[in-house]
Amino acid sequence: DADVTQTPRNRITKTGKRIMLECSQTKGHDRMYWYRQDPGLGLRLIYYSFDVKDINKGEISDGYSVSRQAQAKFSLSLESAIPNQTALYFCATSDSPTGIREQFFGPGTRLTVL
Amino acid sequence: AQSVAQPEDQVNVAEGNPLTVKCTYSVSGNPYLFWYVQYPNRGLQFLLKYITGDNLVKGSYGFEAEFNKSQTSFHLKKPSALVSDSALYFCAVRTNTGFQKLVFGTGTRLLVSP
Numbered sequence: 674d675a676d677v678t679q680t681p682r683n684r685i686t687k688t689g690k691r692i693m694l695e696c697s698q699t700k701g702h703d704r705m706y707w708y709r710q711d712p713g714l715g716l717r718l719i720y721y722s723f724d725v726k727d728i729n730k731g732e733i734s735d736g737y738s739v740s741r742q743a744q745a746k747f748s749l750s751l752e753s754a755i756p757n758q759t760a761l762y763f764c765a766t767s768d769s770p771t772g773i774r775e776q777f778f779g780p781g782t783r784l785t786v787l
Numbered sequence: 788a789q790s791v792a793q794p795e796d797q798v799n800v801a802e803g804n805p806l807t808v809k810c811t812y813s814v815s816g817n818p819y820l821f822w823y824v825q826y827p828n829r830g831l832q833f834l835l836k837y838i839t840g841d842n843l844v845k846g847s848y849g850f851e852a853e854f855n856k857s858q859t860s861f862h863l864k865k866p867s868a869l870v871s872d873s874a875l876y877f878c879a880v881r882t883n884t885g886f887q888k889l890v891f892g893t894g895t896r897l898l899v900s901p
Binding site: 677706713714715717718721763765773775776777778779780781 | 796819821823828829830831832833836838877881888889891892893894
């Protein structure tokens with residue numbers, strides 16, 4: 674898990690504020706992902722990136738944006754946070770799909786929007 | 788659409804007893820299946836995967852999973868549970884169309900009592 678780091682680990686913010694969650698990896702993987710975890714719903718994909726120039730929406734991208742600053746860095750932004758974005762957010766990485774590769778997850782960021 | 792179902796929100800087992808955490812899947816084409824574990828305040832950790840071949844897959848921490856194509860199941864098992872196995876377990880399937888993402892189940896909480 675230390676190969677994928679997320680900052681901050683916890684954040685409390687107010688409705689309407691802009692928030693950025695950051696993810697860094699030292700695994701040298703091309704692919705990076707952002708998920709949110711809600712109780713009873715499992716993990717849902719927000720955005721994913723194949724490389725620095727390739728960013729794609731996942732199943733729940735509304736209200737979020739991302740930036741792939743480098744191969745090792747992938748940031749998630751909430752432009753104007755709302756309470757139903759309160760969740761646990763995970764970053765993950767994987768290498769190119771020559772073969773069936775598992776994803777490696779960061780420790781998560783717990784975000785509370787008041 | 789590809790999906791996985793984890794029919795049990797929680798599984799309780801006594802230490803030393805065998806455990807099973809259930810997962811069924813729905814996917815077009817060949818299934819690629821994964822199990823992850825999440826300990827408190829940690830990210831998801833990869834346990835094992837099924838790609839092809841032997842229906843019994845062995846993974847980390849003494850866990851194994853049995854792939855059953857006719858029943859479309861991929862149940863996680865361990866012969867003798869430990870208290871330290873108490874965690875949240877997620878089954879996932881990789882989609883075979885479009886972007887090959889992971890689709891996660893809703894998770895099963897395993898509680899192992901001393």
